[in-house]
Amino acid sequence: MQNFEFYNPTKIVFGTETISRLAELVPSDARVLILYGGSSAQKNGTLDEVKSALGARTVREFGGIEPNPTYETLMRAVEQIRSEKLDFLLAVGGGSVIDGTKFVATAVNFNGDPWEILLTHGQNVEGALPFGSVLTLPATGSEMNCGAVITRSETQTKLAFLSPHVFPRFSVLDPSKTYTLPRRQIANGVVDAFVHTVEQYLTYPVGGMVQDRFAEGLLQTLIEIGPKALETPEDADVRANLMWVATMALNGLIGAGVPQDWATHMIGHELTAAHGIDHARTLAIVLPSLLNVQREQKRDKLLQYAARVWQIDSGTEDQRIDEAIRRTAQFFESLGVKTRLADYELGTEAIDNIVAQLEVHGMTKLGEHKDITPAVSRTILEGAR
Template sequence: TGSEMNKNAVISRISTGEKRAFVSPFVFPRFSVLLPDAAGTLPARQVANGIVDAFVHVIEQYLTYPVNAPLQDRFAEAILLTLIEEGPKVYANPSDYEAMSNLMWSATMALNGIISCGVPGDWSVHSIGHELTAFHGIDHARTLAIVLPGLWKALKEEKKGKLLQYAERVWKITEGTEEEKVDKAIDRTVEFFESLGIKTRLSDYGVKEDTIDKIVRRFEERNWLNLGDRGLTTPAITRKALEYQL
């Protein structure tokens, strides 16, 4: 999702079990055409993948830490709310032209650089998720749905400011203590993913603790010791996040 209007790409090498992201102006399209009626022929599994992938693209640029960027925050929240409203319609009926149009436009806006202007990005969910795809062939969006709630739990205190904002503005959670609101927001996010038929536990895909060991070891070998918006996603946090999702 989003490759119709950005210069991001990934490449996999099956022989070594690797999946890596890269950015190049050579993959930025000169023009692109989006056809909702063609997208409506996709199987429900891929429609669900697109919804969740777009959702997490926004989250990676939004749920970092407060930087007094109210317009960027509200751009991001508008996309999240649209995905929450339109996603289930498209999942239930991919041939719904209007809903698919709104979904596709949201997916484009989620990763064309507009919402990232002047704000920090995280992208550690993607870095971890890529390894689950590399080792087990799990669909990209499904790896994100696994990793995201675990990473939020592992960094709950560090990301509390934006998690509270997300809880209140996106999920309309206004009652309870700060911790209760954050926990409810995480639960609502998981419920949204699972309503689209996307499981959020490693065990749902037959992934065991030895894969966590492999991912942590690989990050250490690559010297990926401080991923995320403030370098908070260390190998230890990566392990903790994935253990939450066993």
């Protein structure tokens, strides 16, 4: 096992009817900005429930944070916080809203151009406004980690930052708030959590037995509940497990002490930035081809994945690996998530552009061995046509 640090101070309040707990979770003298996305938070009553729990506190709202939240939009929230002297942020939504809130929290008092937070990947962050979250969409794990991904729309640049200052103080996870989500978002959430787990698991063995077992448990759970989450949207246990899997998939635990890949995400980010494809769908396109192309480097863990997650125990090594990759893609497809570039009407020209963008953004040595050069990324994308 590799040496590691693990630190995660976010308090999780999990279960039905927990939004009322905001009354005690948010400081009583806080001047609160509620940040949210589209109109669904208003329509489904969550926003009203949140405001009711906040009682007599000063509360302002900032809506309209996009999927793949943009710097341009978020800087307007920063201005509102400064002009109205607000001091506590509350994200109500999914990963995009929480990621956006993390950026806003650091940008408000940032000394310099806040875009530098992204350019330095958070290394120059020295503080942040305190904030909490009310999660309404299980997927990204942002509710219990200190990372965020922000897009600058004028340059189509999608960059990530990490800072221990942006752990949410608390996150309220009420699975019943996911019942009314569109199928597409639930399917995306399952794929997103699945690929987050794989990025930290399918590398090379370092004897991280606990991390491996935990990752395998998350993947097995997603395989079991993914279809049910679409078929029976109001199954409380299925939605609760989906929410908790997604949180555990990216709160630092399964990745502590083991190598990590993240090449699928980096290539996927370019597909989203250039073509507006949902984040999870870009992962479903890239991952199966990447596993195929990197099969030598990942051989031992691919065989373990085949055996423990998919119970594949016959055939040659390469047959077992082929079958595990095939079932992975089939699982995504069974959720209605297409896995080929052609399904999104993208061909050679798009591949040229994505490879060029990876170079522009310095993504030239990806993966756990830093051996996924632009040429390898091209091979991966060719394999996903």
